[in-house]
Structure formats: C-alpha cells, structure tokens
Amino acid sequence: MKFFIDTANLAQIQEAHDLGILDGVTTNPSLMAKEGIKGEAAIMKHYEAICELVEGDVSAEVFSTDFNSIIEEGKKLAAIHPNIVVKVPMIKDGVKAIKWFTENGIRTNCTLVFSAGQAILAAKAGAAYVSPFIGRIDDSNWDGVELIAQIAQIYSIQGFKTEILAASIRNALHIVKCAESGADVCTCPLDSILGLLKHPLTDIGLAKFLEDAKKM
Numbered sequence: 001m002k003f004f005i006d007t008a009n010l011a012q013i014q015e016a017h018d019l020g021i022l023d024g025v026t027t028n029p030s031l032m033a034k035e036g037i038k039g040e041a042a043i044m045k046h047y048e049a050i051c052e053l054v055e056g057d058v059s060a061e062v063f064s065t066d067f068n069s070i071i072e073e074g075k076k077l078a079a080i081h082p083n084i085v086v087k088v089p090m091i092k093d094g095v096k097a098i099k100w101f102t103e104n105g106i107r108t109n110c111t112l113v114f115s116a117g118q119a120i121l122a123a124k125a126g127a128a129y130v131s132p133f134i135g136r137i138d139d140s141n142w143d144g145v146e147l148i149a150q151i152a153q154i155y156s157i158q159g160f161k162t163e164i165l166a167a168s169i170r171n172a173l174h175i176v177k178c179a180e181s182g183a184d185v186c187t188c189p190l191d192s193i194l195g196l197l198k199h200p201l202t203d204i205g206l207a208k209f210l211e212d213a214k215k216m
Helices: 012-018 029-034 041-055 067-078 090-105 116-125 135-140 144-158 172-181 190-195 201-212
Strands: 002-006 024-026 057-061 084-089 108-113 131-132 163-166 186-188
Touching: 002 012, 002 190, 012 041, 012 190, 024 186, 029 057, 029 186, 041 057, 041 067, 057 108, 067 084, 067 090, 108 116, 116 131, 116 144, 116 172, 131 144, 135 144, 135 172, 144 163, 144 172, 172 186, 172 190
Parallel strands: 002 024, 002 186, 024 057, 057 084, 084 108, 108 131, 131 163, 163 186
Antiparallel strands: none
C-alpha cells in the first residue's frame, strides 16, 4: 500500500519525505485555504513547489462543477507537472470529465466517493484513483473500512485497474485497517502516519535498553 500525505503544508510534506515512506500527495481547496494560499496563480505556483518535493503523484483538485469548466481547469492543472493527477468530484459532469481526461491522456482521482456504486462509475470512466472518504462515512454511523473492502472485491472480480485511495483517514488504526481491506493507497495527515510509530511497549523497551546501557 502506498502512503500519500493529505496536506498543502510544505514542511509536513518534507518531513514525510524524510521519513522515507512518502509516495505522493493529495490536496483540496480546504487544505490550500488553511495554508493561506488564494488565487489561481498562487495555487499553481504552490503545486509546482509540491511537485519539486515529491517524486510520486500529486492530486490537484478542480474547483468547478460543470463539464466544460472542469475540463479547462483540469488541463491547466495537468500542464503544471507530469506527476499531477486531476482530482474530480463524483458528480455527473465529473464522471463525464473523467472519461474525457482518460481519452486525452490525463490521469484523474475521483474524489468524494461514499458508495460502491460511485466507485464502479469512476472505474468505468477510467479514473486512475478513486477516493472513498472513510472517516466521513464513520461519522454517519456506517463502516468506512467495510466500503474499502467492498470496492476492492468488486474491482478484483471485474478486473478494474483503478486504484483505491482511502481518504479521510482519522488515525493510525484506520491506516492498518485499510491495508487489511485491500486499499492500494492511503492518504492522511502527517499525525496519523506518525501514529504508526507509537506503542507503549516500544517506549518501555527503549527506556530499559537505555538504562542498561548506562551500566555498561
């Protein structure tokens, strides 16, 4: 399973890269706004900076919701760098746009997916990635990880090549469960990734080793 970091913060991207596990980056308008990045020119420049830090795919989200505007915006994003994957919402015009992008050599990430039916449509249209938002599903009293497993089973049976990118990750346990359920990628905040490092027995064992080392 590949690890993407879900942020627009360059320092966090660099830290994940330095950890040696970073395979890509996902962003969205909310994350851009959080970093104070506003305006088309500033956003484009920031994507360039992200692509300079990361060797893998970088999902760049469109702001539009009608077909023609999604296409025009997506073409501009794809022109920034070969690693850019255009992030398109799961709406009717979004699915149409994914088909157009696929036919014109532009890779896409279908975002805001909350059902297996939506995931099937995204795969049929040719999306490179599909992004189920498992944390938000959990918030609505459904099991987000179960959706990952369902999509993985369907894609395996049907031979779809679309990669399952588990999004809206809330904690380290989500990451482990997504790996168990067949996710190809998980994208999450840096804190969730660093959470995988933590275990009380590791802390106890290290403290013991350091104490014994002082006696040598």
